[in-house]
Amino acid sequence: MIIKEFPPFEGIHAIVLPLTGFGDLITSNMFVLGSGPVTLIDTGPKYPGALDFFRDGLNKAGFDFSDVERIIITHGHIDHFGLASEIIRSAGHPIPCHLHKNDAWRTLSGYIRKGYWSEESSVFTRMAGMPEKAIVRMERRSAFFKNFCDPLDEALPLEDGDTFTGDGFSLKTIHTPGHSPGSCCLYEEKEKILFTGDHIIKHITPNPITEVHKSFLGDPSYKSLLAYEKSLGKVEDLDVRFAFSGHGEYIDNLKALISRYRSHHEKRKLQIVESLTDGARPVYDLVEDLFPDLPDNEIFLAISEVFSHLEVLIEEGRVVLDHNGPPALFRAVV
Numbered sequence: 001m002i003i004k005e006f007p008p009f010e011g012i013h014a015i016v017l018p019l020t021g022f023g024d025l026i027t028s029n030m031f032v033l034g035s036g037p038v039t040l041i042d043t044g045p046k047y048p049g050a051l052d053f054f055r056d057g058l059n060k061a062g063f064d065f066s067d068v069e070r071i072i073i074t075h076g077h078i079d080h081f082g083l084a085s086e087i088i089r090s091a092g093h094p095i096p097c098h099l100h101k102n103d104a105w106r107t108l109s110g111y112i113r114k115g116y117w118s119e120e121s122s123v124f125t126r127m128a129g130m131p132e133k134a135i136v137r138m139e140r141r142s143a144f145f146k147n148f149c150d151p152l153d154e155a156l157p158l159e160d161g162d163t164f165t166g167d168g169f170s171l172k173t174i175h176t177p178g179h180s181p182g183s184c185c186l187y188e189e190k191e192k193i194l195f196t197g198d199h200i201i202k203h204i205t206p207n208p209i210t211e212v213h214k215s216f217l218g219d220p221s222y223k224s225l226l227a228y229e230k231s232l233g234k235v236e237d238l239d240v241r242f243a244f245s246g247h248g249e250y251i252d253n254l255k256a257l258i259s260r261y262r263s264h265h266e267k268r269k270l271q272i273v274e275s276l277t278d279g280a281r282p283v284y285d286l287v288e289d290l291f292p293d294l295p296d297n298e299i300f301l302a303i304s305e306v307f308s309h310l311e312v313l314i315e316e317g318r319v320v321l322d323h324n325g326p327p328a329l330f331r332a333v334v
């Protein structure tokens with residue numbers, strides 16, 4: 001075990017898969033609820049040895065693949081649904097998988113086959129001022145991700161307010177867009193546990209990833225950080241004893257963590273405004289200033305972080321779009 005063990009609750013078992021090569025994520029956490037049949041929250045990625053690891057975790061909790069009757073996926077990223085199809089195959093019976101419609105397109109064969117890249121991704125990276133060579137490298141790298149999942153073509157919709165009950169638990173769905181447009185948390189009222197997916201993570205500030213695929217979204221005006229901040233408000237007043245997130249350790253002081261996130265966003269916004277006071281600049285320039293020597297695999301997340309803060313700063317009237325581009329140029333309002 002590389003992180004502190006999750007506090008024990010009857011009928012709630014954490015299966016903590018250690019991860020390497022996934023940045024700072026440390027672990028992929030899956031949660032098994034009930035006394036059989038069981039509900040699974042998130043599946044982890046299709047990572048070498050992950051299926052066996054999951055089976056061992058299930059066995060330790062007293063279950064087998066065939067006991068899994070339902071899978072709830074907090075959001076449509078590979079490290080949360082990647083193993084779902086293999087689990088279903090191993091169970092030998094159909095298992096309904098629930099996923100919010102704003103993320104449902106991410107798990108479909110058609111999208112995955114294209115290597116998680118589209119014309120919209122190219123348009124966005126060019127708009128950000130990323131050099132063409134780096135764009136090509138990023139597109140290649142993106143295609144590599146399809147190795148970590150099997151498509152999930154038949155997910156059932158998961159909606160705000162949906163409740164899932166089983167032996168000894170009741171989970172209420174809270175739609176918390178921001179990290180992705182379809183991100184959801186699940187609140188278990190009896191034990192006061194909030195399953196947060198990647199909305200809340202203890203050891204990192206979750207990235208409100210810019211959604212470049214506006215054409216897939218119901219709301220083309222979606223802005224990730226604005227949505228994320230609103231979603232923090234949706235969970236901060238809940239009576240939460242522990243938050244169990246998709247990566248890393250459990251959280252025992254949710255409110256304090258949320259206020260740390262807010263200060264982090266404010267600090268980042270100030271840094272960006274300061275870098276834009278001497279003239280208009282593209283997003284990629286700001287990324288190079290803020291995150292020097294960034295490895296290739298983190299560039300998109302960095303662009304996304306800067307852009308999502310720019311969207312909020314524009315909304316607040318502190319930054320303006322000076323030139324449409326590409327690359328788009330932004331400047332501070334002085």
Ligand SMILES: [Zn+2]
Pocket residue numbers: 077079080198246247
């Ligand atoms: Zn994740």
